[in-house]
Amino acid sequence: MSVEEKTKELSVYESMAARYDVAARKLGLDEGLSNYLRTPNREIIVHIPVSMDDGTLRVFDGYRVQHSIARGPCKGGVRYSPDVTLDEIRGLAAEMTWKCAVVNIPFGGAKGGVICDPFKLSTGELERITRRYTAEIFDYIGPERDVPAPDMNTNEQTMAWIMDTYSMHMRHTVTASATGKPYSLGGSLGRREATGRGCMMTADEALKRFRWHRESTRVIVQGFGNVGSQAARLMHEAGYKIIGVADISGGVMNTNGIDIPGLWKYKEANKTIKGFPNTEPIGAQEILEQDCDLLLPAATESVITSKNAHKVKAKLLVEGANSPTTPPADDILFDRGVFVIPDILANAGGVTVSYFEWVQDRQGYFWTEAMVNERLKHIMVTSFNAVVNFGDKHKVNNRIAAYMLAIDRVAFCINLRGIYA
Numbered sequence: 438m439s440v441e442e443k444t445k446e447l448s449v450y451e452s453m454a455a456r457y458d459v460a461a462r463k464l465g466l467d468e469g470l471s472n473y474l475r476t477p478n479r480e481i482i483v484h485i486p487v488s489m490d491d492g493t494l495r496v497f498d499g500y501r502v503q504h505s506i507a508r509g510p511c512k513g514g515v516r517y518s519p520d521v522t523l524d525e526i527r528g529l530a531a532e533m534t535w536k537c538a539v540v541n542i543p544f545g546g547a548k549g550g551v552i553c554d555p556f557k558l559s560t561g562e563l564e565r566i567t568r569r570y571t572a573e574i575f576d577y578i579g580p581e582r583d584v585p586a587p588d589m590n591t592n593e594q595t596m597a598w599i600m601d602t603y604s605m606h607m608r609h610t611v612t613a614s615a616t617g618k619p620y621s622l623g624g625s626l627g628r629r630e631a632t633g634r635g636c637m638m639t640a641d642e643a644l645k646r647f648r649w650h651r652e653s654t655r656v657i658v659q660g661f662g663n664v665g666s667q668a669a670r671l672m673h674e675a676g677y678k679i680i681g682v683a684d685i686s687g688g689v690m691n692t693n694g695i696d697i698p699g700l701w702k703y704k705e706a707n708k709t710i711k712g713f714p715n716t717e718p719i720g721a722q723e724i725l726e727q728d729c730d731l732l733l734p735a736a737t738e739s740v741i742t743s744k745n746a747h748k749v750k751a752k753l754l755v756e757g758a759n760s761p762t763t764p765p766a767d768d769i770l771f772d773r774g775v776f777v778i779p780d781i782l783a784n785a786g787g788v789t790v791s792y793f794e795w796v797q798d799r800q801g802y803f804w805t806e807a808m809v810n811e812r813l814k815h816i817m818v819t820s821f822n823a824v825v826n827f828g829d830k831h832k833v834n835n836r837i838a839a840y841m842l843a844i845d846r847v848a849f850c851i852n853l854r855g856i857y858a
């Protein structure tokens with residue numbers, strides 16, 4: 438199913454707000470504070486003129502939404518896609534606030550996006566879009582204000598351009614102005630793998646809970662980009678049995694296990710996973726309904742809805758993507774006993790190592806990969822247990838538990854600071 442065909446039962450912001458409202462009510466949050474916390478601090482809309490390679494001038498629309506600075510500077514990715522909307526960026530910015538609070542790192546939440554199709558743009562055009570977007574939001578970003586990171590269709594190169602543009606305006610190099618940068622420009626070892634690694638670390642904790650073994654846990658991964666390909670590789674190396682993988686071009690299945698290192702090489706050579714030898718073809722959406730133990734959506738939002746949630750066969754859902762499940766689907770999965778590791782916990786490894794990168798840049802002292810991974814594990818395991826124990830104690834599902842824990846932490850800081858109203 439294409440992005441356009443996807444059933445959007447609720448918009449990304451509506452989904453966030455629906456979950457937020459349940460959690461805030463259960464916490465007994467004051468109504469005024471609750472309204473304040475649901476609303477972003479600031480929404481920036483920019484219109485970016487860009488010289489195209491053919492000599493024409495085009496104008497692209499971009500957004501940066503800063504949801505909260507209650508616990509520290511804003512933090513959040515920038516995505517490039519023709520489907521970007523302000524509503525989506527607003528919802529994802531709020532989710533960043535909750536994500537940073539779940540893993541207890543000192544950031545608020547933000548998100549950015551530019552409406553463009555990066556697959557139809559040259560490298561030069563992408564660089565000019567990125568630099569002008571950065572220049573337009575320059576007054577509102579920076580190491581103490583708001584720190585961008587990669588997201589869908591942006592990468593280390595995009596972050597290098599953002600860091601350089603910010604630095605040119607500041608007249609000195611400010612490596613902590615963006616994270617997810619190349620290592621030689623102040624990036625962190627382990628950042629590239631961090632989101633996928635964090636997904637595996639939370640999955641490992643769930644396995645302990647169920648007394649499952651990696652070797653007999655059959656995994657399907659939707660999305661083979663930064664998150665999905667790293668999660669699949671690390672889980673394969675750790676002994677999990679990856680039986681299905683999909684990207685936007687379609688999926689591949691082999692119930693005996695897929696050769697993931699081979700798939701990486703195939704993707705590099707062919708730019709697609711379609712047609713990988715020793716696998717059966719399957720649709721990118723249909724793959725979510727195949728028999729497996731662990732499903733890891735790592736592509737895009739709203740892929741599990743009320744239309745297909747009852748067909749999901751996995752008993753464990755690890756949300757690598759942001760907002761892959763709609764609230765109506767949440768209820769169906771919960772009723773069917775599916776153990777969900779929600780996005781704001783499962784994929785928080787990325788922002789956690791982004792935090793490590795920001796710390797290293799500010800200190801000018803860089804850690805070994807082993808230090809990064811060990812500290813990441815400590816945070817992911819602690820956060821997993823905090824969420825699951827909170828859910829057990831308050832008799833709510835993991836998603837609402839994660840929201841409650843996060844909202845409580847943010848509200849606590851706001852109450853300590855007081856509201857400048």
Ligand code: NAD
Binds near residue numbers: 439
């Ligand atoms: P990416 O652009 O690197 O990869 C996206 C992958 O999903 C690609 O393989 C693409 O072909 C596939 N895809 C896109 N639409 C699809 C569809 N409809 N069906 C099947 N496959 C589809 O992006 P990414 O950085 O890996 O991000 C993926 C998701 O994870 C997003 O929701 C993003 O917000 C979230 N996320 C990313 C990070 C990070 O560190 N990159 C951190 C946290 C959350």
